Amino acid sequence: MRRRRVSLLLRHPILSLRALALSLVVMLAIVPSVGAAQSDSTWRDHERAFQAARKAEDTVASRAQLDAVYRAIGATPRIASRYATLALDARDSAGASRWLGAIAAMGAELDTALVSRYRALAGPRAFAALHALSALATSDIGSPRLSFRLPDVDMIAEDIAYDAGSARFLVSSVRHGGIYAASASSRAAAIVNPGADSSWGMFALGVSRDAFWTTTAALSLAANYAPADSGKSALLAYDLRTGKLRGRYVAPDSGAHVLGDLVVGSNGAVYVSDGAGGGVYTLAPGSDSLRVLVQPGILYSPQTPALSSDGATLFVPDYAIGIAAVSVATGKVTWIAHSDSLALTGIDGMYRLGRDLIVVQNGLEPNRILRLTLDPQMLRVARATVLARGPSARSLTHATIAGGWLYFITKSGWERVAEDGTMRTGKAADAPAVMRVRIAP
Numbered sequence: 314m315r316r317r318r319v320s321l322l323l324r325h326p327i328l329s330l331r332a333l334a335l336s337l338v339v340m341l342a343i344v345p346s347v348g349a350a351q352s353d354s355t356w357r358d359h360e361r362a363f364q365a366a367r368k369a370e371d372t373v374a375s376r377a378q379l380d381a382v383y384r385a386i387g388a389t390p391r392i393a394s395r396y397a398t399l400a401l402d403a404r405d406s407a408g409a410s411r412w413l414g415a416i417a418a419m420g421a422e423l424d425t426a427l428v429s430r431y432r433a434l435a436g437p438r439a440f441a442a443l444h445a446l447s448a449l450a451t452s453d454i455g456s457p458r459l460s461f462r463l464p465d466v467d468m469i470a471e472d473i474a475y476d477a478g479s480a481r482f483l484v485s486s487v488r489h490g491g492i493y494a495a496s497a498s499s500r501a502a503a504i505v506n507p508g509a510d511s512s513w514g515m516f517a518l519g520v521s522r523d524a525f526w527t528t529t530a531a532l533s534l535a536a537n538y539a540p541a542d543s544g545k546s547a548l549l550a551y552d553l554r555t556g557k558l559r560g561r562y563v564a565p566d567s568g569a570h571v572l573g574d575l576v577v578g579s580n581g582a583v584y585v586s587d588g589a590g591g592g593v594y595t596l597a598p599g600s601d602s603l604r605v606l607v608q609p610g611i612l613y614s615p616q617t618p619a620l621s622s623d624g625a626t627l628f629v630p631d632y633a634i635g636i637a638a639v640s641v642a643t644g645k646v647t648w649i650a651h652s653d654s655l656a657l658t659g660i661d662g663m664y665r666l667g668r669d670l671i672v673v674q675n676g677l678e679p680n681r682i683l684r685l686t687l688d689p690q691m692l693r694v695a696r697a698t699v700l701a702r703g704p705s706a707r708s709l710t711h712a713t714i715a716g717g718w719l720y721f722i723t724k725s726g727w728e729r730v731a732e733d734g735t736m737r738t739g740k741a742a743d744a745p746a747v748m749r750v751r752i753a754p
Contacts, residue, residue: 320680345752356385363395372399386634388653390421401430409434410443411653417447419656420677451679453703457748464501465489467736469534469726471743472574472662473703474518474525475715476553482713482720482747485515485527487537488736492518492527492551495747504556508537510549511561517585517617518711519577523553526583528572533734544569548585548596548603562596562603574617574662578624586615586629593618593629593639606644612637617711619665621691630660632676650693657694662711662721666752671700671719673709676728680709682721682750718749 379395386392393415402409416423423443432440434717461482463470469487476494477481484493484501490508492515495501505515505527514535517528527549531542550560562569564587571589578584578688581598584606593607593615606627607615613631618639621628627639628649636649651657659676670685681702688695700719708728712721712739724743731737 332633336402340580342417356382359385372402375399381720383726386416387651387657388655389634389654389658390416390419391658393419393421393653394424394427397427397431401427401434404434406439408436410439413443414446415653417443418450418654420447420450420681421656422678424448446753451702454699455682455701455703455706455725455750457701457705457721457750460747460749461495461501463493463495463535463745466742466744467726468745469514469730470710470722471514471516472518472527472711473713473720473722473747474520475713475720476520476525477555477715478584480664483518483520483525484722484747485518487514487532488534488726490515490529492525504553510558512547512549513538513542513545516571517575519575521577521581522558524550525553526575526577527638528575528585530571530573534730534736538543544589546570546572546587548575548583548594548597557663560601562601564590564592564594565603565605566592566609568589568609574615576618576620576627578620580624584618584620584625584627585594586612586618588614588616588632591615595641606641607637607639607646608644611646616660617662617664619670621662621665622667623632626691628663628670630657630663630672632660633658636660636663636672638753647692649687651697652694655694655697664683664712664714666714671712671714671752673712673721679703680708682706682712682719684752700752706717707747714752717752719752720747720749722746723748 332619359378359381363375366374366378383392393412397409399411404490411432441475467488470484471487472485474483481494481496490512491503492505494504511708512529513531515527515529519526530546548562552559568590570587572585573588575585583596590649591612592609594603595606596603612631616630616632619628625641627641629637629639638647659674660672661675662673663672672683674681679702682700682702684698685694686696708725710722710725712719724745726745727743729737
């Protein structure tokens with residue numbers, strides 16, 4: 314849902330609004346946040362206790378449990394909104410400024426009811442500063458260039474990978490299935506036909522030395538979906554040269570799955586996340602079956618993973634929470650720490666570049682692409698830089714890195730999907746496109 318914009322022009326000149334907004338940024342920078350990466354062990358228990366205390370209207374207990382959740386996973390738009398609500402209930406103007414300012418600086422949507430209460434408490438000048446900060450955090454940034462367009466307006470382009478050997482890009486189609494190869498100078502052509510190899514909608518893509526990997530899942534929006542297949546999903550391996558199927562792998566545990574994202578390690582190991590079941594799986598080189606790395610139920614909705622340079626840590630963005638650092642040896646989950654004014658929710662695609670993580674964030678409106686520089690231990694975000702945000706970066710899904718550029722899918726087509734997973738009819742749309750933005754060293 315698009316942000317409902319509120320006019321910033323009120324009675325204050327724009328320069329004073331910008332100064333006020335920047336003062337909020339300074340305030341957020343000096344307020345302590347979660348200082349170190351935290352283990353995931355108990356936050357769900359505290360979340361349940363928070364819900365129970367809130368239902369019982371026990372303010373003291375709900376605040377204590379909210380603090381425990383915050384210490385475990387850090388700030389999210391939802392957590393900041395809860396703190397802002399408690400501050401407004403207590404008529405704590407400073408606390409409300411801190412947490413509503415954090416939401417605005419995150420680029421997340423400001424709840425109109427909370428903002429209205431804040432204006433009544435803190436006054437119109439503080440209200441104007443809050444919206445000025447929101448405007449700064451959602452302004453257009455970057456000048457992406459068009460690389461190539463995809464031919465089918467109905468395809469729902471999901472993932473993109475680069476095959477350096479043939480200098481071509483591979484793109485997956487959720488709506489019609491199939492994998493397409495394209496370049497800046499050639500029209501996209503299917504290398505895996507829709508419905509081939511008992512596949513449904515195609516999702517993740519990854520390239521190794523002589524193979525490419527993809528995932529398929531039976532969702533109702535796929536053109537060849539059958540209700541009897543609901544909840545079925547698989548990892549598929551194809552010969553990079555011939556496009557012939559090499560292997561098919563399913564999750565080793567029961568229940569419905571959507572194996573939606575993957576990364577291929579330098580040693581050939583494949584790591585796959587399940588956005589529906591919540592598990593993370595790995596396929597060792599030469600193995601004929603997936604094994605569980607992170608049990609379902611620990612993560613809420615894991616998305617595209619990225620490996621550390623030494624292969625010891627798998628970074629996994631959880632769409633609802635933030636970025637988890639998973640030990641490849643043990644499966645232990647630790648949450649990447651970050652400032653209260655940085656939202657790490659809503660990340661769909663993620664890619665490592667040195668000690669940085671490039672993230673495609675379509676859970677915020679407007680969508681954006683960030684470069685996150687981590688500390689030397691790679692357990693905390695030291696700096697966040699927006700690479701792209703604005704009209705050329707909407708309905709984002711995934712990206713790939715090639716030759717100093719980040720190539721990303723825009724106008725993917727997901728906005729045409731209804732809440733029940735079916736396609737909206739009669740909605741005009743442009744064909745998906747692949748844009749690129751330079752990644753500074």
